[in-house]
Amino acid sequence: MPRRPTLSTQDLITGVRAGDRAILGRAISLVESTHPAHRVQATALLDALMPHTGGAQRIGLTGVPGAGKSTLIDTLGTRLTAAGHRVAVIAVDPSSSRTGGSILGDKTRMQRLGVDPMAFIRPSPAAGTLGGVARRTRETLLLCEAAGFDVVLVETVGVGQSETVVADMTDIFVVLLIAGAGDELQGIKRGLMERADVLVVHKCDGDNIDAAQRAAHELRQAVRLLHPASAPWVPPVLTASALADTGLSELWQTIARFGEEARARGEHDTRRTAQRARWMWDLVEDELMRRLRSDPTVASRLPHLEEAVASGVLAPTHAAEQLIAAFLADRQD
Amino acid sequence: MPRRPTLSTQDLITGVRAGDRAILGRAISLVESTHPAHRVQATALLDALMPHTGGAQRIGLTGVPGAGKSTLIDTLGTRLTAAGHRVAVIAVDPSSSRTGGSILGDKTRMQRLGVDPMAFIRPSPAAGTLGGVARRTRETLLLCEAAGFDVVLVETVGVGQSETVVADMTDIFVVLLIAGAGDELQGIKRGLMERADVLVVHKCDGDNIDAAQRAAHELRQAVRLLHPASAPWVPPVLTASALADTGLSELWQTIARFGEEARARGEHDTRRTAQRARWMWDLVEDELMRRLRSDPTVASRLPHLEEAVASGVLAPTHAAEQLIAAFLADRQD
Numbered sequence: 001m002p003r004r005p006t007l008s009t010q011d012l013i014t015g016v017r018a019g020d021r022a023i024l025g026r027a028i029s030l031v032e033s034t035h036p037a038h039r040v041q042a043t044a045l046l047d048a049l050m051p052h053t054g055g056a057q058r059i060g061l062t063g064v065p066g067a068g069k070s071t072l073i074d075t076l077g078t079r080l081t082a083a084g085h086r087v088a089v090i091a092v093d094p095s096s097s098r099t100g101g102s103i104l105g106d107k108t109r110m111q112r113l114g115v116d117p118m119a120f121i122r123p124s125p126a127a128g129t130l131g132g133v134a135r136r137t138r139e140t141l142l143l144c145e146a147a148g149f150d151v152v153l154v155e156t157v158g159v160g161q162s163e164t165v166v167a168d169m170t171d172i173f174v175v176l177l178i179a180g181a182g183d184e185l186q187g188i189k190r191g192l193m194e195r196a197d198v199l200v201v202h203k204c205d206g207d208n209i210d211a212a213q214r215a216a217h218e219l220r221q222a223v224r225l226l227h228p229a230s231a232p233w234v235p236p237v238l239t240a241s242a243l244a245d246t247g248l249s250e251l252w253q254t255i256a257r258f259g260e261e262a263r264a265r266g267e268h269d270t271r272r273t274a275q276r277a278r279w280m281w282d283l284v285e286d287e288l289m290r291r292l293r294s295d296p297t298v299a300s301r302l303p304h305l306e307e308a309v310a311s312g313v314l315a316p317t318h319a320a321e322q323l324i325a326a327f328l329a330d331r332q333d
Numbered sequence: 334m335p336r337r338p339t340l341s342t343q344d345l346i347t348g349v350r351a352g353d354r355a356i357l358g359r360a361i362s363l364v365e366s367t368h369p370a371h372r373v374q375a376t377a378l379l380d381a382l383m384p385h386t387g388g389a390q391r392i393g394l395t396g397v398p399g400a401g402k403s404t405l406i407d408t409l410g411t412r413l414t415a416a417g418h419r420v421a422v423i424a425v426d427p428s429s430s431r432t433g434g435s436i437l438g439d440k441t442r443m444q445r446l447g448v449d450p451m452a453f454i455r456p457s458p459a460a461g462t463l464g465g466v467a468r469r470t471r472e473t474l475l476l477c478e479a480a481g482f483d484v485v486l487v488e489t490v491g492v493g494q495s496e497t498v499v500a501d502m503t504d505i506f507v508v509l510l511i512a513g514a515g516d517e518l519q520g521i522k523r524g525l526m527e528r529a530d531v532l533v534v535h536k537c538d539g540d541n542i543d544a545a546q547r548a549a550h551e552l553r554q555a556v557r558l559l560h561p562a563s564a565p566w567v568p569p570v571l572t573a574s575a576l577a578d579t580g581l582s583e584l585w586q587t588i589a590r591f592g593e594e595a596r597a598r599g600e601h602d603t604r605r606t607a608q609r610a611r612w613m614w615d616l617v618e619d620e621l622m623r624r625l626r627s628d629p630t631v632a633s634r635l636p637h638l639e640e641a642v643a644s645g646v647l648a649p650t651h652a653a654e655q656l657i658a659a660f661l662a663d664r665q666d
Contacts, residue, residue: 042650043648043650043651043654046648046650046651047647047648047651050645050646050647050648051645051646053645054645135650138649139648139650142648185558188558188559188560188561191524191527193526193527193559194524194526194527218554218558219558221551221554221555222554222555222558222559225518225521225551225552225555226521226526226555227521228521272645273643276642276643276645276649277639277642277643277649279649279650280638280639280642280649280652280653280656281653283649283650283653284622284625284653284656284657285618285621285622287653287654287657288618288621288622288625288657288660289617289618289621291661292617292621305613306610306613309609309610309613310606310609310610312383312384312386312387312605312609313383313384314380314383315376315379315380315383315472315475316471316609316610316612316613316616317375317376317379317468317472317612317616318376318379318380319613320613320614320616320617320620321376321620323613323617324617324620324621327621328624
């Protein structure tokens, strides 16, 4: 990597606030770093920028590979920048690696948005724990807001629990599905229905239109059944095609309507406040557990305890007591 | 409470293994106690009994108030004891209180099972954190198995996250629903569909038969849509009426079939091993967080930090760092 001048925290603050894309990129790299000195600077940077965050529509988006997520983001994002929005696209992909690169936030798959001066695309941070990726993505989201982006799309491919993580950091969570052969919906996953605010049956074009519309119809009935009539919002099921450029206006209007209704109910602020609190406690929990697992005494006893628990000879409660004691043993308690 | 002779750990071990109901009740009271000395004895008791656990079918059951859960358990339980099973019924109800009493595990609502010598019914432990109630219920389940019960029903009314807790400690999770006016299903909750292994539309009797069967039909279609055709088990939707004594054989056969298929796939053991591991780590996490929250330095700083995070002026990452530092400050780290 070529040597670049070191930027002071003030340089970063000023640059991000000015919307300088290069400096925003450097700031994001800083929060992605796990180096202790970088964490200190990242914390100072975020503290200074916090008052300037919160101003974007935070939109979560998930879909299986093949659902056409990149094309949808590219098309929708381009419409939004044409309408004057500044759009950032960031990703949560715990399986990514720096060398391989994530398929998310990949500019080559978002060909128009990738060169749009009003857009900013950032691939997922390098692989790590889901908690680590979540932290870095949340901090990246805050930096993008401080840089003046008013729409931030957070995408994920839905590996493991990444949808939960994305739903927990956004105002609205959009799930992209496609109709397979015989009306079967691809992209449905246990747990996804629970978090989806909007469902989109994508690739509703060409020979696929009938299958897509039938699938959307069935899904609409399933959704209706699963939500009490009294619920403030019943997730709508839309059809769309980024390729044919259909359904995207309806999608954006639906997202806007959701936001208006959420604000009218006070739900928007409530959701964000709850997310901030959960974020704090998630971090506390993650860090405590990380320190426990890396404690030398714990590390030496863990394999035996896990084996004994797995085989059913040691009560999990007893094993837990031993782990806690090992971790806090040489700590004043 | 009348003074009773203190039982030694060996007395408890012997009595539980002999299936002595009075001693089983004392053992359960012991694991429910949070007194440190009792925890020590409880741990010794469970360690001694672990090799004798694991022998029951662990069945989770949830349903909204009014779904007829107690009647169903009473009727199904009585059929089972008549067939030679020894049936224990325990509950997870974080909202219960010792004075008020939980509506779960209430013998007055299970009139036949409550006096059946082959059955044992235990109300939920007193209110506390969901984690605390979960721990005590899991330990109670183990004690019941060590006492020779071969069917253990764990019931919950579905407050907050209690369904997740019950699904995490059982082999199969049954969700009870009822058809409201106009086919609307009562008892559907976001998240419930995700954990249900069997769904039962209950109170399918009298004037309600048509509505119940229509609701079951619609639910069946929704379930089919939400599960890939390739899934090893697609949750069946049954109708039943404990009052009219219909559908209960089918329910028990479905439960049995699920168990057979799970064992054939090796899924039964995998599920239990994973549950034991998760139980251990849940306990470690709960205890670490409990100690953090009760730390005096943390307690003094928390209100300010929570307020700053809630209002958006302090980055959650920074607040988390401060909490961890406060907790581990006077601990060698």
